[in-house]
Amino acid sequence: CSSSTAEILQDDEETFKILIATDVHLGYLEKDAIRGNDSYNTLNEILNCAKTNKVDFILLGGDLFHDNKPSRRCLHNCITMLRRYCMGDSPIHFNILSDQTVNFNTTQFPWVNYQDENLNISIPVFSIHGNHDDPTGAEGLCALDLLGASGLINHFGHSNSVERIEISPILMQKGNTKLALYGLGSIPDERLYRMFVNKQVTMLRPKEDPDEWFNLFAIHQNRSKHGPTNYIPEQFLDDFLDLVVWGHEHECLITPTRNEQQLFYVTQPGSSVATSLSPGEATKKHIGLLRVKGRKKMNLEKIPLKTVRQFFIQDVVLADYQDLFTPDTPQVTKKVENLCHAKVTEMLEEAERERLGCPLTPEKPLIRLRVDYSGGFDTFNTSRFSQKFVDRVANPKDIIHFLRRREQKEDIKDEVNVDYGKLVKTTAAEGLRVEDLVKQYFQAAEQTVQLSLLTEQGMGKAIQEFVDKDEKDAIEELITYQLEKTQRHLQARGVTTEQDIDTEIRLFRDSKKNTTEEENEIREAINRAKAHRLERGDNPGDKDISDDFADVTMDSDEGSVPFPPPTRGRGRGGRGRGGRGRGRGELSAMNMKRLQL
């Protein structure tokens, strides 16, 4: 692990050293011949980095697992790595002062793993759950709880109530440094938004000396606005916080940015594996080494991940190449293809240069060329195109993504909402809600609950048909697509009775739509479908619904403020903290029960 940025705090007996990572998405594409081990290799790197750096603990921001029910291989790999790296003789140098039965309420072993006398833990891992690995079923257990019951991690931030959330911190002390670690596992954004608005979310603080604590908060929600209430505004979070570790968003924006209203910092480590080929995922992946000394000094060292597969993305607007071709140029499609070939080759060469001297970087990069063919251009056969790069690119089949952004750019955001609305309205007009259709579907299956395991090809095909048909059909196909996604989701959760399904579908529709990930998933699926279609030699028609979805979530948070040196400008006394009640501050003045100070 190499270092970077700013002044670094000394490692000493007063300084917490915390490895910060999120969205490891273990098991992502694990069946892919090329990329199958990517997520595993990177967790291995992260844990190894924690060990090498002798951190006090690891903090994970959710989505350790990509699937709610990880495969046996995935669990086995995870357990094996945690046991290998996080067990051992290195002593732990911090104490926990809070009531652990409150902090660790998901297993029957409600204490931190390193204090269990039967386990020899060298690096405690603290993790909240994400939306991918959230608790399900009557027992409210998630995959993390299997690791928790085994004593391999400490799952925290699980709220059992849907009516009231009280976030009780894990109070840690190392030397004289006091760290209050708050966590909130993923909750559907709209529900959590509502709960914040209704003042149902409380962050508890120690009664005594509340200002002596460095307050660290791990959260896993939408940070970008995906709809009026489909994200969590930073302003909702208590202003007594010092640093927020924001999971769920995959773009690495790990350098802490200061929220000037709440006066806390936010770090967004981003995922450690690209789960979509969108620009956000192309940002170089990092994890963080957070040092905290006393309540005024912190520093976040960025550590680039070496095992992450390179990902290059470029845009080409065909209309910008009038010196080379116009739609009327003879053999224009061939020329366009040549241009794209040159662009991809260029990216590949850049990837190769960058990879020099990086033995851990996988050989084949991910490449995405987004081709805006607006203005009368045709698309070319991507199947033949793919063949040329099959040995050099990790995703040969979906390198090219055709879109017609220029013409439709203005409408895109609205279109998505309108489309979904239209869909619901259409069916409502016929006296059918989507739920009814779902119900009908299952009834039609003659009491046998048919849950489809949608293979990649299957999904591709569904969407391909969806793209090919006229609007009326398309809407039906869209319903089917939603159904299939829902079913996959249900199956992942092991839902089997019809009542459960009904409930789950509502929950699912409430919570999962309009997230970046969801949109990316749809876009990727559509893209694959187009690739399939183009492989068959079809040309995309004028009515191309897929474009309505494409490139919706390209908004990036790249304009982040560089992190100011931690030892200056962080004077907190002057900011008059402690029960001020400004903004959402009234939430922060609560007494903390069961405090053991």
Add this chain to the structure above:
Amino acid sequence: CSSSTAEILQDDEETFKILIATDVHLGYLEKDAIRGNDSYNTLNEILNCAKTNKVDFILLGGDLFHDNKPSRRCLHNCITMLRRYCMGDSPIHFNILSDQTVNFNTTQFPWVNYQDENLNISIPVFSIHGNHDDPTGAEGLCALDLLGASGLINHFGHSNSVERIEISPILMQKGNTKLALYGLGSIPDERLYRMFVNKQVTMLRPKEDPDEWFNLFAIHQNRSKHGPTNYIPEQFLDDFLDLVVWGHEHECLITPTRNEQQLFYVTQPGSSVATSLSPGEATKKHIGLLRVKGRKKMNLEKIPLKTVRQFFIQDVVLADYQDLFTPDTPQVTKKVENLCHAKVTEMLEEAERERLGCPLTPEKPLIRLRVDYSGGFDTFNTSRFSQKFVDRVANPKDIIHFLRRREQKEDIKDEVNVDYGKLVKTTAAEGLRVEDLVKQYFQAAEQTVQLSLLTEQGMGKAIQEFVDKDEKDAIEELITYQLEKTQRHLQARGVTTEQDIDTEIRLFRDSKKNTTEEENEIREAINRAKAHRLERGDNPGDKDISDDFADVTMDSDEGSVPFPPPTRGRGRGGRGRGGRGRGRGELSAMNMKRLQL
């Protein structure tokens, strides 16, 4: 835990004390409101018993898990119980002398868990896998391997080769007692049978002092003959063995019986939960406390399980009650129902008496009344009948099982084979094998791999239709039924591509048919279907295919020889052991590689 039988060896520094159990079937019916916790409660009892008795280790004979992919709750419960009971400060008093990288080859921690310096194990668990929790997928991992990777159990007896099995014992020493623990995880019976016949199975023995070892072998196969090669004859096993712990068979025949040809003993502990309502499961459930001292003294103490739900089964042959009624008696059906009511009440009263003073025994027993209505009797409405016992019986819906054994008894065994053969022939005549039908089925699902989650009702319905229709239809339904079973099986294994499915189906059909469990499953399903039909008030027609399947596997091994006192009559020297090469003895003379004596 209370004791029983024979002279008991003293617990001393020279005596191995081993808790023996098998077929725990964790997670069986876990969604059932009444019986859902049965399997968990009994594992808890077993582990608690091991702790109370301060055993040296626990030996499990396979099928710890009922499902190949246990639910999250199931894994969580299992992990929690193992961590609670098997971790702690009690020292371990035996050493392992063999090469552990050979013994424990399924995790990346190839050593016994109690020697791991990061784990504080008080009771090591050694387990082979069964047919329910057998390894699957490219990695060949099974659910036990998750526990193994976590350090909670020691999975052994996993053979990686399909061409040659070399069973290398775990060599243990306690004081002067030397114990060689052999294990062989479940393998499809016919394949293993063939391998034995082809001399592809070898049990390795220590080169030095091979006769000083007490040789204990754990196996999980059919012990009863279910077809010419669909079981493992005891005679196949090497005669140097001293005791075989036979898993898979659910009837508790734990008192060791002597094989007079091979001169070893066999103990069949049986399942710790009834997974079918057949007579074998009604035998009182026990686990064993095996004591071994030196190579000549062993004793198996039977320990009755207290948490096991009572199960009473009785047969009624209506034709035997000519003093009460004949088919021509007015209101005969009402009289028959009254008789059955009396019989069930009788069993319930017996259950209640037995349960007195047994606070751990679940309140509601399992009750099965098999009613032979041959000779012109009609069945009655079991739905109304069930209502009367809904508060007192754990299985109110399927108490009554109508059958017409008398008339068909002679043909039953043949019928099953003939039926299946006919089925295959019929389809073959039309140029279709079952495999083709399976393939067609999946192709028809339009590249979307449709795997059905067959609910209980769904299965009931399928079989009900199967029972209602004429022969031609019935055969089609039977194919469907087989398909659905196959699919459930595939889904449990996470098989998703068509090639895999094809392979798996063949494996499945090769291996799983004709086992006791399979037959019991079919019988139970048919019984449920009949219950459903009768609930609707239908009378069973004359053509009742279900009877062909009923009561096929009632053969029990109850005539077992009592266990002779272990300290006499076990003089081994006189039996001329050591490379005699009698029967399958030639397999036993192999050198053991990598030996560490």
